[in-house]
Amino acid sequence: MDLPGDRGEDIDVSSPHEAYADAPALRHEIHQVLALGAERDGRRPRTAGAPSIDAATDSATRSATPSATAERAWLLRRAALMDRMALKDPDPGPAEAAAQTAGQLVLHDRRHHHLAAGPHRPDTVALPRDRRLYVRQEYAAWVAAGRPGAA
Template sequence: MPDPTTGAGFDAPTPEVAYLSAPKMLSEAAALLDLSARRQAATAAAVAAGGTYEDPDERTYLLRRAALADRLSIEYPDVEDFLTDAVRLAHELAAYDRDHGTGQGPIGPDAIEWDPSHRPYVRQEYEVTR
């Protein structure tokens, strides 16, 4: 049976491989806060000017956020909120990639490979884009 936590049974990198060159989790969390603030400021400025904002960093933000949640859920397996976030954010990334055709890995977000979890999909995408 596939194990989304270890990656066993999925044709995707294991967490150890996917996140080998990832920044420390605290550094990544700080970088994500900064990216989020910049995205919100750009959106607010565009709306104030009467327009809309097409966010070029949206997919990067979704991917990095999903990867951090996945890493936290692995590091702290007894914290159920981390697992819940990892599952939810992985699904959000897959949905975004499906809707926008932005997946970059060899297996698309709709593949049966990701049943029962998109967490290994996040690892595939993270490894391909790092």
């Protein structure tokens, strides 16, 4: 049974073009997300002089634990990257990967609701297609907040 808001009709977010207008080039972002993942997993030490991936600059993230903030920055950037790649490729594989990584961000934000920045809260996102809209909302808010946690 569909509930109001579950069909994506009430989720009013920026278009992908608007949400990702200030995003780095795909190739650059792929390298950055891979590097953040390696730092996150301990496969690569943080580069000397580089900002920590858990650096927080806005009031919403200052109250979060560094590990939750760092994890969210990585999840958000990875989900946005996968969404952008899926928008360029009409095959179902990239869309499924984008929905999966978006779902991981939604689950993280449900546990750490204070990190979510947009008007549509993660606990209202039910359908996979709406999770990608949530990623766009959160990416736009993250950029507007000065990219807290970005390396």
